[in-house]
Amino acid sequence: MIKPTMLESRPMDRSSRMNIATDTDERRHFQPSPRLEVLLLLADYKAYLPKAEHCQQARLNAVFLLCSIWGILSYVPFDYLMVPDHWMALSIGRLMLVLLLLGCLLWQHRRPRRTERALLVGALGAEVFFGWGASLIDTPLAFLSWNLNVAVAVFVLLPLATVWRWANMLAHNLFMVVVYGLFFLGSPFSLSELVQYGGTFLLVGLTISPFLSHVRYVNFTQSARLRQELTQRNQELVAANEQLVQKSKVLTHLANHDVMTNLPNRRCGMVFLQETMTASLQEKHPLSLLLIDVDNLKGINDTLGHHYGDRMICHVASLLVELLDEHHLACRTGGDEFLVVMPNTDAQTCDRWCLRLTEQLASDESRENLGFAVSASVGTTTFEPSRETLFDVDTLIQRADAKMYHHKRRARQRRTTRPTKLVYSQDSDIDKVV
Numbered sequence: 001m002i003k004p005t006m007l008e009s010r011p012m013d014r015s016s017r018m019n020i021a022t023d024t025d026e027r028r029h030f031q032p033s034p035r036l037e038v039l040l041l042l043a044d045y046k047a048y049l050p051k052a053e054h055c056q057q058a059r060l061n062a063v064f065l066l067c068s069i070w071g072i073l074s075y076v077p078f079d080y081l082m083v084p085d086h087w088m089a090l091s092i093g094r095l096m097l098v099l100l101l102l103g104c105l106l107w108q109h110r111r112p113r114r115t116e117r118a119l120l121v122g123a124l125g126a127e128v129f130f131g132w133g134a135s136l137i138d139t140p141l142a143f144l145s146w147n148l149n150v151a152v153a154v155f156v157l158l159p160l161a162t163v164w165r166w167a168n169m170l171a172h173n174l175f176m177v178v179v180y181g182l183f184f185l186g187s188p189f190s191l192s193e194l195v196q197y198g199g200t201f202l203l204v205g206l207t208i209s210p211f212l213s214h215v216r217y218v219n220f221t222q223s224a225r226l227r228q229e230l231t232q233r234n235q236e237l238v239a240a241n242e243q244l245v246q247k248s249k250v251l252t253h254l255a256n257h258d259v260m261t262n263l264p265n266r267r268c269g270m271v272f273l274q275e276t277m278t279a280s281l282q283e284k285h286p287l288s289l290l291l292i293d294v295d296n297l298k299g300i301n302d303t304l305g306h307h308y309g310d311r312m313i314c315h316v317a318s319l320l321v322e323l324l325d326e327h328h329l330a331c332r333t334g335g336d337e338f339l340v341v342m343p344n345t346d347a348q349t350c351d352r353w354c355l356r357l358t359e360q361l362a363s364d365e366s367r368e369n370l371g372f373a374v375s376a377s378v379g380t381t382t383f384e385p386s387r388e389t390l391f392d393v394d395t396l397i398q399r400a401d402a403k404m405y406h407h408k409r410r411a412r413q414r415r416t417t418r419p420t421k422l423v424y425s426q427d428s429d430i431d432k433v434v
């Protein structure tokens, strides 16, 4: 059917570029729904920005590490009283651990996205220190388990709880309380001794554990839900955008084409003509134009009915499409009028093509298809940029129009001098049958 590139592609390209721009704008101006706003508020004020989310995590982890340093320092009286021989060594070891934890703080501050690694290194350093410290005192087993418990609670169980569900987190905290309760009961030390010998660290751990776990849990889960909602919303937007692109394509086609013949309409034809003329001026190529007006459509309508008139118009349209090559454009400019734009075509080629068209219209095949003969008045003109200087589209059309009306007048004269009945005829000239 209608070939070309030029019929479909030009207007389509423009509109599809427009669609892409609209899509981008929509994403840029995306406003979260009120429900989403609440989620954002719960999770983090700017949690939908991954970097901000990670910074929030880094702040929480920093609290963990600072609490650890505080806990380590709380062992000072214990060292001093219980193991005076090793007091100096323990102090140096503690100092090194504090330096290591501070280094971890700096590390996670600089690389907030890798904050869990800093936490892990801090936890391992603390474990080594606690194990070593325990080996220096008289009851190493008790203190080793004590220290391991605290370290595991703060550095392993607590972070793990953050990624588990509420129930698991509560169970974990309960587990910690039970373990420490049993340890208190079965300990060889009195309660006051335990509190003095590092109990501060334990109490701090137990106090902040549920709070920090809760904050981290909310942060993780809300972020996950948020990401899920955003993904879903994004998918909806992509689907809606695809629908809009499809609708826009249909609308663009409708805006640029004639519904009955599916040929490009006047608007599309004039845009193409203007662009072709500009190119013709630049490249110094000839440009030919044809204005075609079907003869006696009113007579066909009045005698055979509009259905036959429609068929005649469609027949002319399909012939135009069939005869044109892919660089040419044929459009329906009005009821029984057509415009053909032939870029890079000289006057001789245009005349030859025009002759072919009129022959085809008058051919037996045409008459068999329609049941009656058809003719059209054609006005042709060629723009030669090498010979003509200033020229515009309107002047070019007026020139073709004048020639077309000249032929039309002659056709009317023939019709009025030789009136006949409208019947099927083998004659090629419609004037003879009307």
Ligand SMILES: Nc1nc2c(ncn2[C@@H]2O[C@H](COP(=O)(O)OP(=O)(O)OP(=O)(O)O)[C@@H](O)[C@H]2O)c(=O)[nH]1
Pocket (backbone or CB within 6 Å): 260, 293, 294, 295, 296, 297, 298, 299, 301, 305, 306, 307, 308, 309, 310, 313, 334, 335, 336, 408, 412
């Ligand atoms: N069937 C049909 N008729 C149409 C259509 N569009 C316009 N017409 C009719 O076509 C007729 C065109 O009339 P004119 O411009 O006088 O042309 P004509 O009857 O072909 O006469 P000449 O051009 O002088 O040969 C009008 O009666 C319009 O109502 C259409 O899409 N289908």
